[in-house]
Amino acid sequence: ETCTSTNKGPVIPTTPLVIFLEKVQEAALQSYGYKGFDAKLYVDMSLKQNLSATVEAFNKLPRTVNGSIPTHDLDVFIGKYLNGADEDLVYVEPVDFVAEPEVFLPKVKNSEVRAWALEVHSLWKNLSRKVSDHVLENPELYTLIPLKNPVIIAGSRYREVYYWDSYWIIRGLLASKMYETAKGIVSNLVSLIDQFGYVLNGARAYYSNRSQPPLLAAMIVEIYNRTGDLDLVRRSLPALLKEYHFWNSGIHKVTIQDAQGSNHSLSRYYAMWNEPRPESSTIDSKTASKLPNICEKRQFYRELASAAESGWDFSSRWMRNEPDLTTTSTTSILPVDLNAFLLKMELDVAFLANLVGDTSIVARFTEASQNRQRAINCIFWNAEMGQWLDYWLGNSYTSEDIYKWEDIHQNKKSFASNFVPLWIELFNSDDITTRKVVQSLENSGLLQPAGIAGTLSNTGQQWDFPNGWPPVQHMIIEGLARSGLEEARALANDIVIRWIRTNYVAYKKTGAMYEKYDVTKCGAYGDGGVYAAQTGFGWANGVVLALLEEFGWPEDLKIDCY
Numbered sequence: 431e432t433c434t435s436t437n438k439g440p441v442i443p444t445t446p447l448v449i450f451l452e453k454v455q456e457a458a459l460q461s462y463g464y465k466g467f468d469a470k471l472y473v474d475m476s477l478k479q480n481l482s483a484t485v486e487a488f489n490k491l492p493r494t495v496n497g498s499i500p501t502h503d504l505d506v507f508i509g510k511y512l513n514g515a516d517e518d519l520v521y522v523e524p525v526d527f528v529a530e531p532e533v534f535l536p537k538v539k540n541s542e543v544r545a546w547a548l549e550v551h552s553l554w555k556n557l558s559r560k561v562s563d564h565v566l567e568n569p570e571l572y573t574l575i576p577l578k579n580p581v582i583i584a585g586s587r588y589r590e591v592y593y594w595d596s597y598w599i600i601r602g603l604l605a606s607k608m609y610e611t612a613k614g615i616v617s618n619l620v621s622l623i624d625q626f627g628y629v630l631n632g633a634r635a636y637y638s639n640r641s642q643p644p645l646l647a648a649m650i651v652e653i654y655n656r657t658g659d660l661d662l663v664r665r666s667l668p669a670l671l672k673e674y675h676f677w678n679s680g681i682h683k684v685t686i687q688d689a690q691g692s693n694h695s696l697s698r699y700y701a702m703w704n705e706p707r708p709e710s711s712t713i714d715s716k717t718a719s720k721l722p723n724i725c726e727k728r729q730f731y732r733e734l735a736s737a738a739e740s741g742w743d744f745s746s747r748w749m750r751n752e753p754d755l756t757t758t759s760t761t762s763i764l765p766v767d768l769n770a771f772l773l774k775m776e777l778d779v780a781f782l783a784n785l786v787g788d789t790s791i792v793a794r795f796t797e798a799s800q801n802r803q804r805a806i807n808c809i810f811w812n813a814e815m816g817q818w819l820d821y822w823l824g825n826s827y828t829s830e831d832i833y834k835w836e837d838i839h840q841n842k843k844s845f846a847s848n849f850v851p852l853w854i855e856l857f858n859s860d861d862i863t864t865r866k867v868v869q870s871l872e873n874s875g876l877l878q879p880a881g882i883a884g885t886l887s888n889t890g891q892q893w894d895f896p897n898g899w900p901p902v903q904h905m906i907i908e909g910l911a912r913s914g915l916e917e918a919r920a921l922a923n924d925i926v927i928r929w930i931r932t933n934y935v936a937y938k939k940t941g942a943m944y945e946k947y948d949v950t951k952c953g954a955y956g957d958g959g960v961y962a963a964q965t966g967f968g969w970a971n972g973v974v975l976a977l978l979e980e981f982g983w984p985e986d987l988k989i990d991c992y
C-alpha cells in the first residue's frame with residue numbers, strides 16, 4: 431500500500447484491547463442490528479478476565495451463514511466476559527458540594543429562575559465520578575485512562591472526561607463555588623500532558639490519537655482569578671509549555687505568506703490516526719465504503735478524526751462538498767477558532783508566568799501573542815464581511831513549501847466559529863472591529879430565536895443548522911459583553927435571554943439539560959448526527975450557571991418562551 435500523496439502524517443497505535451472491543455462492536459451491529467445501536471458502548475466495556483482468554487472465547491463463538499454471531503450466544507458472551515460500560519468510574523460525592531452555596535448567583539432575582547438554577551447546580555452530583563479501585567488494580571482490562579482526582583463527566587454516552595467540555599464545566603463549578611473539584615479537574619488534565627505530551631480528546635485509550643480545542647491555560651486563569659492559588663499555577667506551567675509545543679510544531683503547524691510577503695505561523699487540527707475512530711468504527715467504515723481505494727479511505731479517516739479533534743464533529747464547515755461527509759477535509763483548513771484559542775493560550779501563559787515571576791516565559795509568550803494577532807488579522811479577517819474566515823490551504827506554495835495567501839481561499843460562509851476571536855480582549859476592545867462584527871452577526875442568519883446556530887447549512891450533521899452549542903454561545907456572549915460598545919452589550923444580553931429561556935423551557939418540559947439545542951425554536955433540544963440527543967449535560971449546566979452569575983435575571987423578566 432503506497433498512499434504517500436494522500437495519507438500524510440503520523441499514527442499513534444491504539445491498544446490490543448481497543449482493537450478487540452471494536453470486533454465486539456462489529457459483531458453487536460451484525461447480530462442486534464442498527465435499532466438502538468451505539469457503537470461507543472462496546473469500546474467502553476471492560477474485561478472480566480485477561481485479554482487472551484477473552485479473545486479465545488470470542489473466537490469460538492458460533493457463526494451463522496452470513497457470518498454473524500447468534501444473538502443469544504453474543505448475549506451470553508458479553509454477560510460472561512465483559513463488564514458494563516459504566517463500571518469503571520463510580521459515583522463520588524463532590525467534597526465541596528453544598529445544596530445552596532453562600533452568595534449563589536446574587537444577580538438572579540426571579541424566584542423561578544433561582545429555583546431552577548439550584549437544580550442545575552445539583553446536577554454536578556449526577557456527573558461526579560472517581561476511577562474505581564478495579565481500574566487502578568488492573569488498568570490493562572479497561573479502556574478508561576485512570577485519573578487521580580474525581581472527575582466531572584460530560585454526560586450520558588460521554589461517560590468520561592472531555593478536554594474542551596471541561597472549560598465550561600469549570601466555569602459552572604466556579605459559579606457553584608466548587609473550587610476543589612475544579613482544581614482536581616485541571617490536575618487530571620495536567621497529568622495527561624505529563625503522560626502523553628498533550629491533553630487527549632477524552633480520557634479513553636481510543637482518544638490518544640488526538641487532542642481537542644486547547645483551553646487548559648484558560649481554565650487555570652479562571653481558577654486562579656477566583657482562588658489565588660499560585661501553587662496550581664506553578665505546578666501547571668511546565669505542562670502548558672509542552673502543550674504549546676504540541677500545537678505549534680510538526681503536523682499542526684502551517685507557515686503562510688500574506689499578500690505583502692510576510693510569513694506567519696498558524697495552526698490546524700491534525701489527528702495522528704488514519705483508521706476508523708474506534709468509538710465509531712462500524713459507522714466510519716460504512717461511510718468510507720463508497721470511497722474507491724484504501725488510500726482515500728485512510729485519508730478520510732484522518733479527516734474525520736481531525737474533525738473530532740476540533741470538537742466540531744461533524745459539520746459542513748469541514749466539507750469540500752457539503753453535505754457529503756466523505757469530502758471532510760479538516761487538515762486542509764486553518765481554523766479561526768483554533769488560532770483564537772492559541773492566541774488566548776499565549777496571553778494566558780504570559781499572565782500565569784508573570785504571577786510566578788518567570789520573565790523569560792512572559793517575554794516569549796507576549797511576542798508569540800503579538801505575532802498570532804497579526805496573523806489572525808492578515809489571514810482570517812475579512813473587513814467586508816466583518817468576520818474572521820477559515821482559510822482553505824490551496825496548492826500555491828512559495829519555493830520553500832510555504833503556503834501563499836489568496837483571497838479566494840478564505841471560506842466566505844458564515845459559521846459561528848467566525849466570531850470566536852471576539853472572545854479575546856485584544857479584539858473586543860477595538861470598537862471599530864466590534865461594531866462591524868456585531869452588524870455582521872446580526873445579518874448573518876446565524877442568530878435565531880433561541881440562540882446562535884453553528885452554521886447555516888442543514889446537512890443533518892450535529893454541528894450544523896439548526897443546532898446551537900453551549901460553548902459557542904458562551905464565547906460569543908462574553909466577547910460581546912466585554913466590549914465597550916453599547917450595541918454589543920445589548921446584543922449579548924439579548925442572546926443570554928434567548929439561551930437561558932430555551933434551556934429552562936426544555937428542562938421544564940423534559941427534566942433534562944442537553945448537549946445542544948435546536949436554536950430555531952425556544953424550548954427545543956438538538957438532534958442530528960449518528961447518536962440520540964444526550965442529556966446531563968456538563969457544558970450546558972456550566973454555561974447556564976456562568977451566564978446567570980454574570981448577567982443575572984431580573985425579578986419581572988418572563989422566563990417562559992413567548
Ligand SMILES: OC[C@H]1O[C@H](O[C@H]2O[C@H](CO)[C@@H](O)[C@H](O)[C@H]2O)[C@H](O)[C@@H](O)[C@@H]1O
Pocket residue numbers: 470584588592594595631632707709710738739740741742743744945
Ligand atoms: O463519539 C463521537 C464523538 O463524540 C465526541 O464529540 C462530541 O461530544 C463531546 C463531548 O461532549 C464534545 O466535546 C464534542 O464537541 C462533540 O462533538 C468526541 O469528542 C469525539 O471525538 C467523538 O468522535
